[in-house]
Amino acid sequence: MELDSTDWALLGALQADASPSNxxxxxxxxxxxxxxxxxxxxxxxxxxxARQVALLDEDKIAALQGHGLTAIAEVxxxxxxxxxxDAFERRAVQEAAVAQCWRVAPGPDFILVLRVADMPGxxxxxxxxxxxxxxxxxxxxxxxxRRAKFETQIPLSRP
Numbered sequence: 001m002e003l004d005s006t007d008w009a010l011l012g013a014l015q016a017d018a019s020p021s022n023x024x025x026x027x028x029x030x031x032x033x034x035x036x037x038x039x040x041x042x043x044x045x046x047x048x049x050a051r052q053v054a055l056l057d058e059d060k061i062a063a064l065q066g067h068g069l070t071a072i073a074e075v076x077x078x079x080x081x082x083x084x085x086d087a088f089e090r091r092a093v094q095e096a097a098v099a100q101c102w103r104v105a106p107g108p109d110f111i112l113v114l115r116v117a118d119m120p121g122x123x124x125x126x127x128x129x130x131x132x133x134x135x136x137x138x139x140x141x142x143x144x145x146r147r148a149k150f151e152t153q154i155p156l157s158r159p
Contacts, residue, residue, distance in 0.1 A: 001046050006031060008156055010039055011048065015153045018052040055152060058115075067117045070099075070144040074108035075130065078137045085109060088133065097125045108140070 003011075009029050013020075020028070026036035043049050062068025075092075077084055085103065092101045092112060100113035112129075116122045122141075130139045 001048075006035075007039060007043065010036065011043065012156050014040070014049065014052075015156075058147070058150075065117070069116050069118055069122060070147075071112075071114040071116065071122050072142045072144065073110075073112045073114060073130075074138075074140040075110040075112060075136060076108045076138040077110075077135050079135055080109060084135055088135065091133070092129060095125060095129055097121070098129075108138075 006029065010025070013025060013028060022037050022040070023033050025040075026033040029036065031039075040049070058068065058070070075088070077088060088110065089101060089103060092098050092110065097114045097116050098112050099115045100111075102111040103109065104111050114122065114125055116125060122143075126139070126141070130136045
């Protein structure tokens with residue numbers, strides 16, 4: 001799929017804020033509303049726009065709920081064959097508390113970002129994902145005390 005400067009501008013605008021109306025988006029980009037709508041649909045159909053969501057403020061939600069804990073876990077497996085890596089990955093992504101799952105190299109095999117209510121919630125997840133899996137060799141967990149930066153935007157370089 002070939003993208004022109006209007007497509008790149010549209011992707012940049014949408015990843016910064018996907019809430020404006022089609023008319024507002026068209027006006028900001030200097031294109032017609034039907035063009036904005038057609039191109040947005042084309043980008044979505046091509047899979048370049050995976051989904052549109054509302055990003056919640058994690059700290060404010062935690063304050064309203066009275067809790068919230070983010071853990072970053074490095075997970076190393078005993079056996080790193082493709083079938084073992086795939087099996088752990090399948091289990092990890094099915095776990096509701098896993099917000100992100102990255103297969104990495106070198107070093108640990110996986111980095112997981114977990115969001116749980118509290119330390120007992122983390123312990124429950126750790127038991128299911130790490131303790132019950134005989135192939136998990138080592139887990140190093142880090143608990144977030146403050147988030148200094150969080151970005152969802154992908155840097156776009158336009159040809």
